[in-house]
Structure formats: structure tokens, C-alpha cells
Amino acid sequence: MPIFAGFDSGSYPGDATMNFLKANTNFVFCGYYLAPSPSQSHATWMGNRDFLAAAGWGFAPVYVGQQVIPPGSLNPSTTTGQVDGEQAAGYMASEGFAANSYVYLDLENGPPLTPAQHDYVTAWSAAVVDGGYKPGVYCSHLLAAQVAALRPDARIWTFRIPATPPPLSNPYPTPDPAHVFPGAHVLQHIQNCSIQASAGGPAILKADLNSAPLADPSSPDPA
Secondary structure, eight states: OOOOOEEESOOOHHHHHHHHHHSSSEEEEEEEEOSSSSTTTOOOTOOOOOHHHTTTTTTEEEEEEOOOOSSEEEEEEEEHHHHHHHHHHHHHHHTTTOOTTEEEOOOOSSSSOOEEEEEEHHHHHHHHHEEEEEEEEEEETTTTHHHHHHOOOSEEEEOOOSSSSOOOOOOOOOOOOOTSSTTEEEEEEEEEEEEEEEOOOOOEEEEEEESSSSSSSSSOOOO
16 A cells, blocks of 8 residues: 655745645645644645645645643633634635545644543534534544544544654655554654755755655545
């Protein structure tokens, strides 16, 4: 089974950089930040989906919601989960994502999954489904099993970052997410990687590296 390379960056790199990356690297999908959200104020990705889709990019839509560790808004509950899930589904619709596409709730913490966070993830996921989309969750590999048990319908985007990152160059590595957590749909395996236009050249982008068995991790389940 092929595994595809992707990246995510909190700020939109710009059209020229995205075109360069598509033509000159093995990246096929990108994180797409839905904002403003409770823990992400800048909304530079918004409005760029049509351009990126036409250029052949796949997507991992990210909603940075309530957190239990700083920075960001620290108010997870059933009530905020409902409100934020409705907002995430509304963003997916306004940005042109097809019905039943997946959107990933960003959880930045490690264990434990607190009771308030449990309620928040449950309510957020239900509101996303009510809004016509499917829930995914970005979380630590140490939380992935708990999140999957809580929402078996959620696609898991897990992160496991080595203490000492290996040397990296284009083409970028594509580790299988299932080797970190069985059933994971996306793996973030490197953070703050310097993407260069040429070997030894200056960085054109600082980004986190991801891999997935889907070229478009947002894509709806097959009929």
C-alpha cells in the first residue's frame, strides 16, 4: 500500500511556494487550518482551497479547538464542544469541502484525556456529524487509543516525534501511520522541519511533516 507525504504549517506559505512544493517535492497533501478558532487566531489558509485543489493538493483540514494546556483557549466542555463543532462544520462548508469530508480536531496535550476533554471531543464530533461532515482527531500517540475508543468513527491523525530528528531531504520520508497506531490515517513524524528549495540552500518554509495512506486525508469514505 502506498504511503503519501504531506506537511502542515500554521500560516499559509503563499501561492508561489505551494506551486513550488507541488512541482518539486513528494508532498501531495497539506494541513488546512480552519480559523479563526478558539486556539488559532490567524486565518491565512482560509479562501485558498479552490486554488490548491486545482493545483492537485489533498487536504487535512485542522480545527484548533479548546485545549487543556497553554497556549490557546482552555475551556473544554460539552457546551463549547457543541459550539466549536458547529463552527468547524460551517467552515468546511464555506471553504467548499464535500459533504462527509473529514475535519481534524487538534488536541495538543499528552495523557491524560481529562473528563472535560472527553466531553468536549464527544460534543464536537457529534456537532460535526450533525453539520454534514465526519470527525477526525489530531492527538499524541499516547492518547490515540483513548480517542479511538471514545469515537470509533473518527479518523486518527497521531503524532510521535523523535527526540533527535534524523537528517532530512527531498524526497521526504513516508512512514506508515499504522506502525505507530493501528488504524491511524495520518502520522505527524517530524516537527519544525526546514524545507529547502535546493540541498544546502536557505529554508523556504518551516513545517511539520506528515504521512498518510490517503493522498487526501479529508476524503469521504468510499460508498
